Amino acid sequence: MGGSSPCASCKLLRRRCAKDCIFAPYFPSDDPHKFAIVHKVFGASNVSKMLQELPVHQRADAVSSLVYEANARVRDPVYGCVGAISFLQNQVSQLEMQLAVAQAEILCIQMQQEPNLPTHQIDQVDKSLLLSTNNFDDNNIPQYLSFASSSNVIQDPLKRESLWT
């Protein structure tokens, strides 16, 4: 159809924007930066294939997450989104440790108040404490960053400027 302006992707790729252009719904012409960054990191061809493999109702979310990842990778060419994951995992660990300490304190208070606590109640309290301490046990934290690498070296991304500060 003539007359309608091409989407951002077809503008950048300098091609005719077809009526059924797969990019058009998600990369409007008024936001050229959005497609530019996704194209830079993933490539138009790869993005097109990824979108084609998804049902239509999921494509908008997929585009949003691809834009997010592409932005993260441009801002942080070494760690990309992994830097954010590492930062957040660290926060989760710290919070869970603080929670375990606080729950231990509650347990002490309860034991002081009821020194003759029946054993089944003690077991339940211990269980909840164990569950909370297990949350930051290294074996139980989802190991998002434990992946095989050729170098086996993951330098601490927290030492660098974080996306989240």
Place this chain on the structure above:
Amino acid sequence: MSHSTRCAACKSLRRRCPKDCVLAPYFPPTNPQRFACVHKIFGASNTTKMLEQLPLHLRAVAADCMSFEASSRVEDPVYGTVGIISQLQEQIIEAQSELVKTKSEIAFHNAQQQLQQQQMQQLQMINAIAQEGEDWPSSFSSSQQDPFPNVNQQLFEDYNYSNTFCGFEF
């Protein structure tokens, strides 16, 4: 000159693996899946460009991170690593909420304890005062004990000894 064994990238791309292959150090032939994911999501050309833009000592980490992002995207084609970030953010919110709740329980218990201690102290003070009040009048009761055993009783009679003594009535 080329590598005697092609790296996973060059094997996948069916090309000779030169000695200075940018991808070879990070995509060994022993792990073809690693490059396959990165190739599918980022593409070989983009991967090479991104690594080339980095200093040598950072390329290994970058390759690992890209591999992680690519495999996350293959596992979750809609959200990729953003799904993980979202889960972690939810965990943080939950943990913070739980922590606030637990800390306020501790504060409540501590406040209760303080109040109980104050009440105990006040009770002790009241008891002490009440005890003093009981003990004091008995030592001056003329009906029970003569406070002045050595004084001439006649003198008292002469001076109209009354029930008042030193201004106190009893």
